Amino acid sequence: MNEILVTGATGNVGRQVVVELLATGTAVRALVRDPETAGLPGGVKVVGGDLSEPETLEEALKGTSTVFLVWPFLTTKGAPAVLETIARHAHRIVYLSSSGVDEDAERQTDPINQLHADMERLIEKSGLEWTVLRATTIASNARGWVEQIRTTHVVRGPDMAATAVVHERDIADVAVRVLTGDGYVGTKFVLTGPQVLSRAQQVHTIGEAIGRLVSFEKVPVQVAREQMLADGRPTALVEALLASVERRPASNLVTSTVEEITGAPARTFRAWAQEHAEEFR
Numbered sequence: 001m002n003e004i005l006v007t008g009a010t011g012n013v014g015r016q017v018v019v020e021l022l023a024t025g026t027a028v029r030a031l032v033r034d035p036e037t038a039g040l041p042g043g044v045k046v047v048g049g050d051l052s053e054p055e056t057l058e059e060a061l062k063g064t065s066t067v068f069l070v071w072p073f074l075t076t077k078g079a080p081a082v083l084e085t086i087a088r089h090a091h092r093i094v095y096l097s098s099s100g101v102d103e104d105a106e107r108q109t110d111p112i113n114q115l116h117a118d119m120e121r122l123i124e125k126s127g128l129e130w131t132v133l134r135a136t137t138i139a140s141n142a143r144g145w146v147e148q149i150r151t152t153h154v155v156r157g158p159d160m161a162a163t164a165v166v167h168e169r170d171i172a173d174v175a176v177r178v179l180t181g182d183g184y185v186g187t188k189f190v191l192t193g194p195q196v197l198s199r200a201q202q203v204h205t206i207g208e209a210i211g212r213l214v215s216f217e218k219v220p221v222q223v224a225r226e227q228m229l230a231d232g233r234p235t236a237l238v239e240a241l242l243a244s245v246e247r248r249p250a251s252n253l254v255t256s257t258v259e260e261i262t263g264a265p266a267r268t269f270r271a272w273a274q275e276h277a278e279e280f281r
């Protein structure tokens with residue numbers, strides 16, 4: 001048995017990884033918390049399990065050789081036990097990390113980059129053959145603006161440093177090559193889109209895709225904090241997100257890694273906005 005287990009399989013990236021692995025004829029399993037609502041394509045074996053409860057992963061891991069791991073938490077609590085459980089079954093892991101991780105820094109700029117740096121260290125020590133995919137801001141984060149764009153044509157929120165937003169399908173394309181191919185072990189790849197974009201530029205691009213003028217209005221961090229807490233978001237998540245907003249430095253980083261690995265140029269945010277235009281109308 002040489003199946004690949006995809007975690008975060010109902011998420012923006014994981015779902016694409018499942019779809020694209022299936023397209024290559026690979027035997028795929030999807031780890032989901034609720035198999036009833038997963039809505040994954042036929043052909044994938046959907047297995048229930050929770051990354052915060054390592055003992056629930058045994059069933060999903062039986063017979064797998066490789067795991068695509070996303071870590072949807074703000075701390076590494078529980079990660080060593082999850083990695084030990086994975087290593088009892090599989091021999092290879094591909095981890096989705098952040099391009100903001102600075103290899104040389106003692107402390108990272110913010111809690112989210114710190115989490116990924118800490119996860120990378122645990123994975124390096126896990127005994128598994130590892131590959132790390134460090135992604136910039138994922139284009140699908142823009143889905144968080146759907147409601148505002150549909151109803152007001154203005155996106156109000158905290159601003160953050162511009163980055164070369166990467167299409168989730170490019171991350172998935174790279175992940176599939178790395179999960180199914182040899183020669184990527186022990187490597188950290190930085191995945192970016194082709195163009196550095198501010199939030200205002202992303203919002204404007206979505207407006208062009210739907211044929212309406214849509215603008216971005218920067219909200220002070222304290223106001224954003226109050227709004228996010230009032231929306232019921234957990235305090236730790238709000239503080240981590242706002243720390244990213246306040247502390248991440250501007251970066252002009254654009255890599256050619258997507259094209260080098262997949263053979264196709266990285267997709268633009270414009271292409272993403274056109275593909276998803278209906279969601280914003």
Ligand SMILES: NC(=O)c1ccc[n+]([C@@H]2O[C@H](COP(=O)([O-])OP(=O)(O)OC[C@H]3O[C@@H](n4cnc5c(N)ncnc54)[C@H](OP(=O)(O)O)[C@@H]3O)[C@@H](O)[C@H]2O)c1
Nearest residue numbers: 008009010011012013033050051070072097098135137138
């Ligand atoms: N967003 C970015 O810009 C960015 C940039 C760099 C790296 N990343 C990393 O990429 C990861 C994936 O991004 P994404 O946009 O695909 O995330 P997403 O759409 O929010 O999906 C998160 C996934 O994690 C699953 N999940 C949540 N809690 C779980 C648990 N306790 N046990 C098992 N599965 C659980 C969710 O499944 P359920 O259906 O069970 O909820 C969902 O499939 C992020 O977690 C982050 O670490 C993100």
